[in-house]
Amino acid sequence: xxxxxxxxxxxxxxxxxxxxxxxxxxxxxxxxxxxxxxxxxxxxxxxxxxxxxxxxxxxxxxxxxxxxxxxxxxxxxxxxxxxxxxxxxxxxxxxxxxxxxxxxxxxxxxxxxxxxxxxxxxxxxxxxxxxxxxxxxxxxxxxxxxxxxxxxxxxxxxxxxxxxxxxxxxxxxxxxxxxxxxxxxxxxxxxxxxxxxxxxxxxxxxxxxxxxxxxxxxxxxxxxxxxxxxxxxxxxxxxxxxxxxxxxxxxxxxxxxxxxxxxxxxxxxxxxxxxxxxxxxxxxxxxxxxxxxxxxxxxxxxxxxxxxxxxxxxxxxxxxxxxxxxxxxxxxxxxxxxxxxxxxxxxxxxxxxxxxxx
Amino acid sequence: xxxxxxxxxxxxxxxxxxxxxxxxxxxxxxxxxxxxxxxxxxxxxxxxxxxxxxxxxxxxxxxxxxxxxxxxxxxxxxxxxxxxxxxxxxxxxxxxxxxxxxxxxxxxxxxxxxxxxxxxxxxxxxxxxxxxxxxxxxxxxxxxxxxxxxxxxxxxxxxxxxxxxxxxxxxxxxxxxxxxxxxxxxxxxxxxxxxxxxxxxxxxxxxxxxxxxxxxxxxxxxxxxxxxxxxxxxxxxxxxxxxxxxxxxxxxxxxxxxxxxxxxxxxxxxxxxxxxxxxxxxxxxxxxxxxxxxxxxxxxxxxxxxxxxxxxxxxxxxxxxxxxxxxxxxxxxxxxxxxxxxxxxxxxxxxxxxxxxx
DNA sequence: CCAATTTACCAAAAGCTTTTGGTAAACATT
DNA sequence: AATGTTTACCAAAAGCTTTTGGTAAATTGG
Numbered sequence: 024x025x026x027x028x029x030x031x032x033x034x035x036x037x038x039x040x041x042x043x044x045x046x047x048x049x050x051x052x053x054x055x056x057x058x059x060x061x062x063x064x065x066x067x068x069x070x071x072x073x074x075x076x077x078x079x080x081x082x083x084x085x086x087x088x089x090x091x092x093x094x095x096x097x098x099x100x101x102x103x104x105x106x107x108x109x110x111x112x113x114x115x116x117x118x119x120x121x122x123x124x125x126x127x128x129x130x131x132x133x134x135x136x137x138x139x140x141x142x143x144x145x146x147x148x149x150x151x152x153x154x155x156x157x158x159x160x161x162x163x164x165x166x167x168x169x170x171x172x173x174x175x176x177x178x179x180x181x182x183x184x185x186x187x188x189x190x191x192x193x194x195x196x197x198x199x200x201x202x203x204x205x206x207x208x209x210x211x212x213x214x215x216x217x218x219x220x221x222x223x224x225x226x227x228x229x230x231x232x233x234x235x236x237x238x239x240x241x242x243x244x245x246x247x248x249x250x251x252x253x254x255x256x257x258x259x260x261x262x263x264x265x266x267x268x269x270x271x272x273x274x275x276x277x278x279x280x281x282x283x284x285x286x287x288x289x290x291x292x293x294x295x296x297x298x299x300x301x302x303x304x305x306x307x308x309x310x311x312x313x314x315x316x317x318x319x320x321x322x323x324x325x326x327x328x329x330x331x332x333x334x335x336x337x338x339x340x341x342x343x344x345x346x347x348x349x350x351x352x353x354x355x356x357x358x359x360x361x362x363x364x365x366x367x368x369x370x371x372x373x374x375x376x377x378x379x380x381x
Numbered sequence: 382x383x384x385x386x387x388x389x390x391x392x393x394x395x396x397x398x399x400x401x402x403x404x405x406x407x408x409x410x411x412x413x414x415x416x417x418x419x420x421x422x423x424x425x426x427x428x429x430x431x432x433x434x435x436x437x438x439x440x441x442x443x444x445x446x447x448x449x450x451x452x453x454x455x456x457x458x459x460x461x462x463x464x465x466x467x468x469x470x471x472x473x474x475x476x477x478x479x480x481x482x483x484x485x486x487x488x489x490x491x492x493x494x495x496x497x498x499x500x501x502x503x504x505x506x507x508x509x510x511x512x513x514x515x516x517x518x519x520x521x522x523x524x525x526x527x528x529x530x531x532x533x534x535x536x537x538x539x540x541x542x543x544x545x546x547x548x549x550x551x552x553x554x555x556x557x558x559x560x561x562x563x564x565x566x567x568x569x570x571x572x573x574x575x576x577x578x579x580x581x582x583x584x585x586x587x588x589x590x591x592x593x594x595x596x597x598x599x600x601x602x603x604x605x606x607x608x609x610x611x612x613x614x615x616x617x618x619x620x621x622x623x624x625x626x627x628x629x630x631x632x633x634x635x636x637x638x639x640x641x642x643x644x645x646x647x648x649x650x651x652x653x654x655x656x657x658x659x660x661x662x663x664x665x666x667x668x669x670x671x672x673x674x675x676x677x678x679x680x681x682x683x684x685x686x687x688x689x690x691x692x693x694x695x696x697x698x699x700x701x702x703x704x705x706x707x708x709x710x711x712x713x714x715x716x717x718x719x720x721x722x723x724x725x726x727x728x729x730x731x732x733x734x735x736x737x738x739x
Numbered sequence: 740c741c742a743a744t745t746t747a748c749c750a751a752a753a754g755c756t757t758t759t760g761g762t763a764a765a766c767a768t769t
Numbered sequence: 770a771a772t773g774t775t776t777a778c779c780a781a782a783a784g785c786t787t788t789t790g791g792t793a794a795a796t797t798g799g
Contacts, residue, residue, distance in 0.1 A: 029503065029527070031755060042779045047757060058777060073525065079446070079504040080755035083437045084784055088505075090486065110468060121489045128448065129485040131478050145387065146437040146785085147446075167431060169387065389785060400749045405787060416747065438785035442754055504755090 030072040039068035050076060082146070090126045091346065092148040095175070095339075108316060108335045109154070112175060115339025116152065123343060125149075150346045173346045173358065175338050180232055186349045186358030188342040190333050192233060194364035196240040196285070198331050199313045202367055203283045207375045208311060209248075212274060212281035213241045214291050234287055237315075241285065267291075268298035275302060282310065282376035289314035289330055296324045296372065307374035317368050329370035334362050388430040397426035408434060440504070448484045449704065450506040453533070453697075466674060466693045467512070470533060473697025474510065481701060483507075508704045531704045531716065533696050538590055544707045544716035546700040548691050550591060552722035554598040554643070556689050557671045560725055561641045565733045566669060567606075570632055570639035571599045572649050592645055595673075599643065625649075626656035633660060640668065640734035647672035647688055654682045654730065665732035675726050687728035692720050 032050075036043045041061060048057055049065040068074075082088040095112055120127050128148055150171040153162075165172045166182045173186035181187055203211055216234030274281055286292035292314030299310050306312055306326060317332040341360050349358040390408075394401045399419060406415055407423040426432075440446040453470055478485050486506055508529040511520070523530045524540045531544035539545055561569055574592030632639055644650035650672030657668050664670055664684060675690035699718050707716040 032757095033755080043756085044758085044779060045777085048778090051757085061777075075503045075526075076757095077441070077504040077755055079437055079441045080784090081757080083435070083441060083755080083786095084757050086784090088437070113471070117487065120487070124489050126489060127487045129475065129478070129487070131480075131482045131484060145433045146435040168433075390787095391785080401786085402749060402788085403747085406748090409787085419747075434787095435785050438754090439787080441756095441785080442787050444754090 029077070030074045032074070032076065034072055035065065035068045035074045038072065039065045041065060087149050088147060089124070090128050090148050091120065091343065092128045092130065092151045094130060094151060095154040108318060108333065111335035112154070112339035112342075115336040115341075116343055117339075119340045119343035123347065125343070150350055152342050152346060171346060171349045173342045173349060175342050184349075184355060186342075186345045186355070188338050188345050188360045188362065189233075190338065190364050191361050192236040192364075193240045195315055195331050195333070196237055196244060198364065198367045199285045199315070200241070200244050202329070202373065203285070203311060203313065204248075206283075206311065206373060208283040210279055210281045210376075211245070211283045211285055213238065214270070214284055214286045214295060215241075216287040216291070237287060267294040268301055271295060271298045272302060275304070282378070283373070284310065284312045286312060286314050289316045289318045289328055292328055292330070292372070293324055296326060296328075307372050309377055311373040311376070313373060317366075326372055327370040328368075329373040330368050331364060332366040332368050333364060334366075337362055387435070388432045390432070390434065392430055393423065393426045393432045396430065397423045399423060445507050446505060447482070448486050448506050449478070449701065450486045450488065450509045452488060452509060453512040466676060466691065469693035470512070470697035470700075473694040473699075474701055475697075477698045477701035481705065483701070508708055510700050510704060529704060529707045531700050531707060533700050542707075542713060544700075544703045544713070546696050546703050546718045546720065547591075548696065548722050549719050550594040550722075551598045553673055553689050553691070554595055554602055556722065556725045557643045557673070558599070558602050560687070560731065561643070561669060561671060562606075564641075564669065564731060566641040568637055568639045568734075569603070569641045569643055571596065572628070572642055572644045572653060573599075574645040574649070595645060625652040626659055629653060629656045630660060633662070640736070641731070642668065642670045644670060644672050647674045647676045647686055650686055650688070650730070651682055654684060654686075665730050667735055669731040669734070671731060675724075684730055685728040686726075687731040688726050689722060690724040690726050691722060692724075695720055 032043055032046050036046045039046065039061075041064070045057065045061065046065055046069075049062055050069070078088075093113075093116060095109055095116070116127060145168075148170075151165065151173070153165075153172060153174045162172065162174065162182050162185050166184050171186075173188060174181055175188050200211065215238045284292075284295055286295055292312050295312055296306050299306050299312070304310050312328070314328045314330040315333065317330045341362065345358050345360055349355075390401050390404050394404045397404065397419075399422070403415065403419065404423055404427075407420055408427070436446075451471075451474060453467055453474070474485060506528075508531070509523065511523075511530060511532045520530065520532065520540050520543050524542050529544075531546060532539055533546050558569065573596045642650075642653055644653055650670050653670050654664050657664050657670070662668050670686070672686045672688040673691065675688045699720065703716050703718055707713075
């Protein structure tokens with residue numbers, strides 16, 4: 024198949040018998056310096072040659088491509104089932120992009136994972152939206168590179184000129200604990216995400232800001248309630264099967280075992296359900312379990328989870344506006360958006376504690 | 382905020398005291414003509430200035446950006462609930478892109494809808510994947526523009542040098558009819574999508590190739606079975622509430638009314654469920670209904686639909702490989718992929734016909 | 740020691756556009 | 770008629786890179 028040779032502005036100029044400048048003027052409607060006569064000739068030539076300006080050249084000249092890079096981890100490793108979080112974020116982003124008339128560029132993971140080290144991006148994009156799993160080293164590099172960046176890291180710490188959109192994790196904890204307490208639970212444990220720098224061989228484990236924030240909020244809340252035992256919490260890796268039942272066995276053999284678990288995400292929650300069953304406990308009769316995310320995970324437990332819904336769509340949607348503000352030079356505080364979390368999705372995994380007499 | 386001035390290859394050259402050419406050589410590892418001494422100096426300068434080549438310029442020169450444009454209609458108008466089809470396609474695309482190391486560019490609808498008329502795209506993208514709702518005029522224009530294009534129009538007719546990935550609609554019809562017949566149905570009606578050029582004021586209605594194909598396959602199958610009444614079929618708009626009950630009332634008042642409906646998509650199917658109920662019929666007791674798409678639509682009917690699952694993930698996945706072949710000049714037949722449809726998702730909307738005695 | 744080759748590097752063109760700073764002619768003003 | 774102002778257009782620079790076709794010096798071979 025013969026590769027079609029695009030016609031350039033020069034071809035048009037030649038055909039119309041005018042200069043390149045004039046063609047450019049006609050194309051961009053700078054009619055000021057152009058007779059009707061000439062204009063018509065140029066337009067005809069454009070028509071005949073099917074000329075359209077090369078946008079690469081245009082962007083090169085006028086700085087800015089109208090494209091925003093998106094480094095949100097797409098759900099690539101599971102076939103039919105992606106992360107509902109990423110999907111909702113993407114939906115929000117799409118909608119905002121549609122509204123603002125920007126294009127969205129999604130990188131393959133090869134590039135995404137090196138995004139700071141070697142920004143191919145250079146010039147290609149006007150800004151970047153990056154998801155949670157980008158560590159601060161990377162963000163620092165991006166800041167130095169001068170690329171306006173907004174993270175949706177759902178976290179609190181980031182370099183000074185980087186924007187951020189995240190959920191209020193105190194809301195999350197409050198919703199979960201209020202729900203459990205209103206059912207009558209007092210001994211509530213928290214299964215956290217990776218909050219310690221513990222590392223198994225061959226596995227890199229980041230301390231996760233959100234995990235830490237949730238953990239802290241949980242600890243504070245439990246202290247305020249003078250709950251006894253004050254708090255239990257295990258720094259479980261963000262998801263790792265075999266830990267679950269070991270941890271749970273230890274907890275359940277305590278003199279005053281917890282009657283409810285607040286888990287850092289739905290996946291951990293599901294694992295705990297499995298673990299509880301393997302230890303002969305019934306959920307929710309013997310043990311109530313709350314997750315976070317409202318990820319519609321493939322259901323391995325046959326039990327709908329009580330969970331806290333993170334406003335992932337809104338995070339995606341807001342982040343683009345946030346980036347817009349950042350690019351237009353708004354003060355950085357206006358580029359940090361904390362979204363309230365308001366929705367607890369009731370499920371079948373929570374009930375009053377076993378000892379609770381009505 | 383001071384806009385950071387990117388350093389250029391010229392800056393590096395100056396700093397290292399060499400020519401631009403040499404810097405370019407070092408950057409691209411053409412070590413042939415370069416002493417270790419110089420190389421080190423250049424590398425230091427690059428390091429100090431945080432230089433990275435401007436990819437716009439690079440692409441301008443070497444033709445090809447490694448970016449594929451995606452004109453799949455994203456689910457923009459419904460907040461939390463997009464079209465599951467588009468989402469799955471997007472997932473498939475993402476995964477293929479990841480595998481191939483290409484980036485994906487998603488346009489806002491302003492651009493997407495004019496994509497052929499005025500291809501901004503010129504140079505910006507190496508190829509295009511376009512979803513169903515692009516008419517042939519547009520495809521013709523793209524073909525003329527020489528942009529390698531693959532449609533996932535799920536259809537049969539397209540310009541000669543355009544690739545396509547689509548589902549086998551005969552499979553779809555066969556699955557649906559086999560299911561209904563095995564339940565005992567013989568009088569089956571088909572509620573088609575827009576197969577006639579009928580148009581209400583203010584509404585543009587395209588004749589839809591898929592709708593037509595399904596319709597034809599249905600007609601053929603019914604004729605083969607010598608079904609009486611031979612076939613009934615209404616050219617309903619691809620989704621329009623008020624038509625549904627009018628149509629159904631007409632059909633049910635026939636001397637031999639249909640006992641099952643095969644609907645062109647899940648949305649139509651849902652409307653038919655509503656219509657049936659409003660006419661005092663129970664689904665599936667009095668009337669069985671089959672949809673197509675396995676769209677997880679917001680459930681307005683409180684009834685899980687029996688439906689045919691279109692392999693939307695695979696359509697997305699395959700389309701990128703298809704485009705790859707198209708770009709590398711493979712014969713066009715190899716850029717036309719028809720995917721088999723194998724999965725009927727059982728639901729609560731089908732049952733044996735009322736007259737059927739066991 | 741001279742010629743031939745290799746090495747190390749560079750200037751300039753090519754790639755396509757937009758913008759700046761013009762010129763030459765036509766027209767208006769006094 | 771001389772000066773000023775538009776009008777209609779253009780050449781060249783700028784934007785950043787890669788590649789081509791060199792040159793000058795260093796090295797090798799006879």
